[in-house]
Amino acid sequence: MARRSDHSRDEIREMALSAVEELVSKKGYEGLSARKVAAAIGYTVGTLYLVFENLDDLVVQVNARTLDRLNLQMMEAVGEIGDDRQRLMSLGQSYIRFAEEDPHLWEMVFKHRVPRNGQLPAWYQEKVSRMFAQVERCLKPIAGHKTPGEIAQAARALWGGVHGICILAVTGKLGGVGVESVPDLAESLLINYLDGFTGSRNP
Amino acid sequence: MARRSDHSRDEIREMALSAVEELVSKKGYEGLSARKVAAAIGYTVGTLYLVFENLDDLVVQVNARTLDRLNLQMMEAVGEIGDDRQRLMSLGQSYIRFAEEDPHLWEMVFKHRVPRNGQLPAWYQEKVSRMFAQVERCLKPIAGHKTPGEIAQAARALWGGVHGICILAVTGKLGGVGVESVPDLAESLLINYLDGFTGSRNP
DNA sequence: ACCTGAACACCGTTCAAGT
């Protein structure tokens, strides 16, 4: 063997990312290993280290694609809707649907702690910011006289909230007898928060 | 060697749990290994498997202790306070303080997915329920005519929310320039939700 | 230049063998 060049560097990269997505999707983050990825794409482990820094790097790249897909799905969810409040509800339901459709891949985004330095690259942070920007955009029309800073804070509080409900559900820690559906809990959070935020009950 | 009996089974159990707490607290969940735990308590790996089912079991036992400490701290936080709303704020701040004081140990509770069956033992679930019960108890006096079901739902939505904010902060995914402090975000969430929940702005 | 194969230092888990 050696010197095959069956695939370009970019092709190998793409194959590896897809392989990780399939592996994690089916077996979860814990079931992932560099050797399994290599086997899945028909190369040796060593080859993976020519294309990626290490396994952490590979995971960050996959998480980036997951965030892109999530952002796209959330954008599509608000596309047609006219009512301001309904747009936020739809955004929330879209987030939940994403987490439920591929829980393992979604979980990996938040399970993964950065290797040493503790800081994710700027281009990655930007993808996270883009998600919050969508929430802020939906929040703006109903925010009245709130400052941009207050809207940014509300978006983070609200989305942290929706996210936390999903996490507790996925890890089986809602601790009830199952009466609480995730969409219902998120709706409760959104409605009550927005009532408070906009003061809509006292016009 | 062999047949030392320096320690009873329960003593070994206690030593192992403490060793895990110290390891995870310092190096995080990823830095944990059965071999390191064994070395820390001066026994062989094999001994660990006489006391615990496997590493997953050991983690669940430690998580149980973490939940107990969290429940205790939350109980103490509301002890003296008279004002209903302030009690809930204090409960939230107490949760955040716990997560910030030992992020790795707190994270492990929610990072850990159950081994095969996907179901945590009942005595463990009970500890989670006890936490929600504390929130419900604080919620009750300000809930007006809400049903117990509605209060249970509110407790889960609210605490999922506080939890999500902590997770995003700890994993560095709040995506801002750091203006948003976790206590501020949680306060925003609690105040606005409670305003909506109680309809307090239109008496 | 590209890729391999073997090596190194680690894992979790099991279990015959020692005292």
Next chain:
DNA sequence: ACCTGAACACCGTTCAAGT
């Protein structure tokens, strides 16, 4: 009865050697 030590089947990462 209690604990060990070695074994098994895995890891992530590196890098001299092959084509």
